[in-house]
Amino acid sequence: MxxxxxxxxxxxxxxxxxxxxxxxxxxxxxxxxxxxxxxxxxxxxxxxxxxxxxxxxxxxxxxxxxxxxxxxxxxxxxxxxxxxxxxxxxxxxxxxxxxxxxxxxxxxxxxxxxxxxxxxxxxxxxxxxxxxxxxxxxxxxxxxxxxxxxxxxxxxxxxxxxxxxxxxxxxxxxxxxxxxxxxxxxxxxxxxxxxxxxxxxxxxxxxxxxxxxxxxxxxxxxxxxxxxxxxxxxxxxxxxAERHDVLAGLRQQQAQQRTRFDQDLAAVLGQVGGDMQAVLDVPGPDHSLTPDSFADQFKMTPGKLERNRLQVAYSKACIKIGAILTKHGAMDLPPAQQTQVKSLDSVMVAVLGVSVKYRKDLQRLFCEAAGRDALARDFTRYFELSADRQALAVRIGQAQADAQAADKALAALAALEAGG
Ligand SMILES: Nc1nc2c(ncn2[C@@H]2O[C@H](COP(=O)(O)OP(=O)(O)OP(=O)(O)O)[C@@H](O)[C@H]2O)c(=O)[nH]1
Ligand SMILES: [Mg+2]
Missing domain, CATH: 3.40.50.300 (P-loop containing nucleotide triphosphate hydrolases)
Known part of the structure; x- marks a missing residue:
């Protein structure tokens, strides 16, 4: 050249x-x-x-x-x-x-x-x-x-x-x-x-x-x-120096947000797991699995009572986790995943589904390490896809490009000084 x-x-x-x-x-x-x-x-x-x-x-x-x-x-x-x-x-x-x-x-x-x-x-x-x-x-x-x-x-x-x-x-x-x-x-x-x-x-x-x-x-x-x-x-x-400072600041913000989310999520999953274990650790048969007959329609049966108990425990767990998602701005699904039905467009529904939860489901979801890890992984993925996190990632990308352009210019100036 x-x-x-x-x-x-x-x-x-x-x-x-x-x-x-x-x-x-x-x-x-x-x-x-x-x-x-x-x-x-x-x-x-x-x-x-x-x-x-x-x-x-x-x-x-x-x-x-x-x-x-x-x-x-x-x-x-x-x-x-x-x-x-x-x-x-x-x-x-x-x-x-x-x-x-x-x-x-x-x-x-x-x-x-x-x-x-x-x-x-x-x-x-x-x-x-x-x-x-x-x-x-x-x-x-x-x-x-x-x-x-x-x-x-x-x-x-x-x-x-x-x-x-x-x-x-x-x-x-x-x-x-x-x-x-x-x-x-x-x-x-x-x-x-x-x-x-x-x-x-x-x-x-x-x-x-x-x-x-x-x-x-x-x-x-x-x-x-x-x-x-x-x-x-x-x-x-x-x-x-300015541009690298901006980039470092944004990256620090990104890392801190993530750390806070990870900590809050781990804490709530731990708490929910413990609460759930207490609900599930009851002696005697699991009446929730006993279907009600037509005759039981207007009666309070042991099955209904147990299903109610499980439903309340599950709802409490969802509310606690939901509070953490709200705190970190990760309630809604990313736009690409949204449906026609507003009530289905939540991260909660996407991760936990809409099926009725029985003891074994609750045990697996909240009390076993594999289940909790899976929840943490899924919620974290949606956290990273949330609007604010995505916007921050875009800003970091831009700041990185800006810093690189400034570095390149400085190197180019050195080349000019050297007579290139
Ligand atoms: N009497 C007198 N006339 C001058 C002198 N210098 C230039 N002129 C006359 O002034 C006129 C303009 O001179 P130019 O040298 O063409 O002026 P210029 O500033 O180059 O003009 P542009 O090219 O149009 O910007 C010409 O008619 C020159 O002969 C001078 O020292 N004395
Ligand atoms: Mg002239």
């Missing part, structure tokens, strides 16, 4: 538990690109002179310049081993596809952002302010650099006008370092070999600042990669 598939799988495992980190993972992928060139990109509103500035910086008319919204897709050019990316201008009024390209360049690919703002526009608008702030905040965190470029300064009447614009922007973005440039002056200076005009264009100063910024890129990249990996590792470790 090639390295990209391995990386994709690792990323997929992490995103599945940390969906909000999808962008950071894409950024890490960009950072991990083997021998990747340093990337400088422009960002700013359309028509502020971004493409033309790049042309001046690389000394060739590579990017299209126009007096309208021109750049609509990302285009790149390699010059002096740096990749220069021209991005579409940001404009809230225009289809968001262009902004998407710009966003991709700014946030995903670039090492250095040149934030371009045309001096003639005066102060920054709300959107520029927000973007600049976001870039500066990002720089604080990741050490990715943004240079603020006040462009087209030749369009201002004089130095005083320029000061005014700079003061307004300074008020909007305190402590902002800016570089004022004029691409027009630079081109005139180059074409006419006019050194003073060249200097005054601000482009040489911008180039020097860029060279310094580029020199800082390797360290910045290393910092950013370590930061993103570290943040995700911490987040995943916390998530793993």
């Amino acid at each position: 090639d390295i990209h598939d391995t990386r994709s799988r690792s990323e997929g495992a992490i995103v599945s538990v940390l969906p909000q980190r999808a962008h950071d993972l894409a950024r890490l992928r960009a950072l991990a690109g083997q021998g990747r060139r340093q990337v400088v990109t422009v960002v700013g509103k359309y028509n502020h002179g971004k493409s033309r500035l790049l042309n001046e910086l690389i000394g060739a008319d590579t990017f299209t310049v126009a007096d309208r919204r021109e750049t609509v897709a990302l285009s790149g050019h390699v010059h002096e081993d740096v990749r220069w990316l021209d991005a579409p201008g940001l404009d809230a009024d225009v289809a968001s596809g262009d902004d998407e390209h710009a966003h991709r360049a700014v946030w995903l690919e670039s090492d250095i952002r040149l934030f371009v703002h045309a001096a003639k526009e005066g102060e920054l608008d709300a959107r520029e302010c927000a973007l600049l702030q976001a870039l500066r905040d990002d720089g604080e965190r990741t050490r990715r650099q943004t240079l603020f470029v006040l462009s087209q300064v030749d369009q201002l009447a004089d130095e005083a006008a320029q000061r005014k614009v700079e003061a307004a922007i300074e008020a909007q973005a305190p402590d902002l370092a800016w570089l004022a440039v004029s691409s027009t002056r630079h081109r005139q200076g180059v074409d006419g070999a006019k050194k003073l005009l060249l200097e005054k264009s601000g482009i040489p100063a911008l180039k020097a600042a860029l060279a310094q910024a580029l020199a800082r890129v390797p360290a910045a990249r290393a910092h950013e990669a370590a930061l993103l990996l570290g943040e995700m590792r911490e987040q995943l470790q916390r998530l793993c």
Whole structure:
């Protein structure tokens, strides 16, 4: 399997538990690109002179310049081993596809952002302010650099006008370092070999600042990669711990419920067995087996008396066991086993049946070890099939899957860190 598939799988495992980190993972992928060139990109509103500035910086008319919204897709050019990316201008009024390209360049690919703002526009608008702030905040965190470029300064009447614009922007973005440039002056200076005009264009100063910024890129990249990996590792470790705690808690709940049920059931079966033994341990013949004749219809016979006695004892046993089933939420049959007759849908009926019980039946059911074991087994089976227990089992299954997904993500992150 090639390295990209391995990386994709690792990323997929992490995103599945940390969906909000999808962008950071894409950024890490960009950072991990083997021998990747340093990337400088422009960002700013359309028509502020971004493409033309790049042309001046690389000394060739590579990017299209126009007096309208021109750049609509990302285009790149390699010059002096740096990749220069021209991005579409940001404009809230225009289809968001262009902004998407710009966003991709700014946030995903670039090492250095040149934030371009045309001096003639005066102060920054709300959107520029927000973007600049976001870039500066990002720089604080990741050490990715943004240079603020006040462009087209030749369009201002004089130095005083320029000061005014700079003061307004300074008020909007305190402590902002800016570089004022004029691409027009630079081109005139180059074409006419006019050194003073060249200097005054601000482009040489911008180039020097860029060279310094580029020199800082390797360290910045290393910092950013370590930061993103570290943040995700911490987040995943916390998530793993939380999810395993949840799972352990549910399993403990499951085990405790079962233990309590087992204990209660064993106690009630023991008690019922003892009570029943006392009822059955009577001297003399078993009259319950003597059928009544027609003539006995309205008489109290020894057979009837004995059958009544047994019936009462059996009912008492059922009531005691039923109380335990109720306490543990296991009275009703699981839905798949339910019938049309509500009175038959109880666990009691399913386990003990509806036939009349005679001494030998009661003895076998409640007093002999094999009978009691069978009752315990059957009641326990229905307890496990009860709605609450089943719901708990489902929750445990889900919690287990969640914990496994978090473990997998953590392992995937380790693979990413190891360069996989
Ligand atoms: N006077 C003057 N005009 C400039 C300068 N820089 C750019 N322009 C002009 O401003 C217009 C827009 O320039 P572009 O470089 O195409 O602007 P852009 O920011 O790339 O625009 P989009 O690609 O549409 O976002 C063009 O007509 C340029 O010639 C400058 O320094 N001075
Ligand atoms: Mg452009």
